[in-house]
Amino acid sequence: MSTGYHAKMGRDMPGLSVDRPAEVVLAARAARQYYLEGLSKVDIADRLGISRFRVARLLDAARESGMVRIEIGLPGGNLDAGLSAELCSVFGLRHAFVFNVPDDDVPALRQRLGEAAGQALMDIITPDDVLGMAWARSLSGLTAALTRFPPCPIVQLTGAVPQPDGSDLLDLVRGVARVGGGRAHVFYAPMIVPDAETAAAIRRQPDVADAFALVPSVTIAMLSIGSWQPDLSTIYDALTPAEREAMAAIGVHTDIGGAFFDADGAPLTTPLDSRMIITPGPVLASIPTVLAVAYGTGKSSSVLAVLRGKIVNGLVTHSSLARALLDEAREHHHAAAHASG
Amino acid sequence: MSTGYHAKMGRDMPGLSVDRPAEVVLAARAARQYYLEGLSKVDIADRLGISRFRVARLLDAARESGMVRIEIGLPGGNLDAGLSAELCSVFGLRHAFVFNVPDDDVPALRQRLGEAAGQALMDIITPDDVLGMAWARSLSGLTAALTRFPPCPIVQLTGAVPQPDGSDLLDLVRGVARVGGGRAHVFYAPMIVPDAETAAAIRRQPDVADAFALVPSVTIAMLSIGSWQPDLSTIYDALTPAEREAMAAIGVHTDIGGAFFDADGAPLTTPLDSRMIITPGPVLASIPTVLAVAYGTGKSSSVLAVLRGKIVNGLVTHSSLARALLDEAREHHHAAAHASG
DNA sequence: TCACCGTGCGCTCAAATGAGCGCACAACGC
DNA sequence: GCGTTGTGCGCTCATTTGAGCGCACGGTGA
16 A cells, blocks of 8 residues: 655654655644544544554554644633642542632731632542541641532541630531531530649540540541641640750651651650650551641752652642642652652 | 542533642642653543543643643744644645745745655655646745655646746756656747737647646646746736736736635636636636645735635745734634624 | 665554543432 | 532443554565
């Protein structure tokens, strides 16, 4: 059939040469019919009078030469689906939600992200789940976004930290439970107590024991990521300067619901642990879905740490932090490639 | 297994709702892995923990909602492959070559387009073809672009029209034949003679008869499209004002190698016919591949006419004329739809 | 001139894909 | 309470698609 008349090919690899216009146009026609008009390759082959194999090769060449450009964009609302998907791919996450929220007004950002987290949670949770919650300022707006919710049990994962505005973890847990109609497993206890004995006594209280007994059956944990710096961690802000420095000295870099991690995302044992009413890092890590809210580009290294440490496998965040994470991950990747190569 | 917990869907059709972030992100992840990372749907299904059917539906939804954008662009050089393919699709052409050539400098445009036509011709012709050629100023630069060429027979399709610069059809035919080594079937005769008897006598000459005997076996014709206006048609320019008006009066709108057509692309019989040494319109139309060079947006209606009349099935042109053609075709289409609906 | 090599391209078979069907479950109406 | 309806989703089968193989032809060097 083929005459084989045409012999040479241009020097650049992808098979399509500038000095073969007919080939290029043929590829474009195939690409047009395949991608834009949605025809199958056999149909295209029939219409172009060539074999379907040639069609396939032309399409490959067209894509490799950059003639066909495919991009994934945002569909609407302020959810950036493309970035979300990229986070999932790059970090191997189970869930990611990136929202386009301006990050200059921090309280507004916090509020919007909390609502977004509520949306996301409402969307991924099912009646068979058991929800665990820890405290974070960003989560106080979460219930506002909940319209309907399954009647899941909801477990308080840590003691409470007093907040200036009077909001607290118990309100949050009970608020969510109220929307869904599920049972709220709450208890009255602070997150940090003066000594280990007090903590032990508190843990023996029936309500506390009940809640912590449920922790192993928690399927989704909703919490926030703190960075061990002023104003980036509820716990940091609650400690004395001496305590803060002591913690930093032993490598504390990040905290999640009162559990501490170093810069590589490895759980840390600290002198504070025995005085805290929390769900420890390794236990958190064993929860199937750990959804963390994080905001502010200042937290990117902390977020990277817990992602690498496989502590959290879901993120709710905003575009600028998402981009910062991807940039840092790329740098890291390149540095590693450079070192090994 | 699905719990069926989620019930309602947003009001807009494509299946992806803004108030279901997880679904949207899932679709984006699927799209990312399918289009950008090149994974198969079953692999994606495994990674996302869903069935491959859901993956397919998510991909459909993502495309329909505009989340995945696919566009076909130009690969390099000055060939606009996307426009070329669009011309082919819209007009059902066998070949189309659209080049990005500035159209403000007409002689340069003509020259560049002629070379481009040479490139294109060189690319689509095979040793089994028989090439027919008619005259056009734009084709005089054609041989310059030919580097190698198969030894096809080359047939002169019409008599010659004297040109101010001394270039003519015989040079063109012999030039092409020289590059390829094929036989040039040329003859010495003008395109238009004073009366029918002279024309008949000329047609009986051995060289002329030889060439015209070959016309039915021509597989590719290379020619140009003229518009029945000053400076847009070699023949118009060669006639007297009285003859020009007489032709216009009987509906002559377009000429191709001395064959005349009305505004709908139907071949016309004119008083001039018996005095012309040409290949008639219906004969042209029976040639498998008729490649026409056309330039200047002023010719768009003539090009449309011969496209609609199925006279030519291949075009070599420049971007602005190509776009004008597509625009006019769209208008036509809309007008028709409006009238019928 | 002839054997050798590279390249383009079509064929075969297994994997991937899409259309249509039926099930399970939530949201109504009586 | 209990059918009815609508919707999401997985299953089956015919079609489509991709990987590997072998052929034919042009180009190259003895």
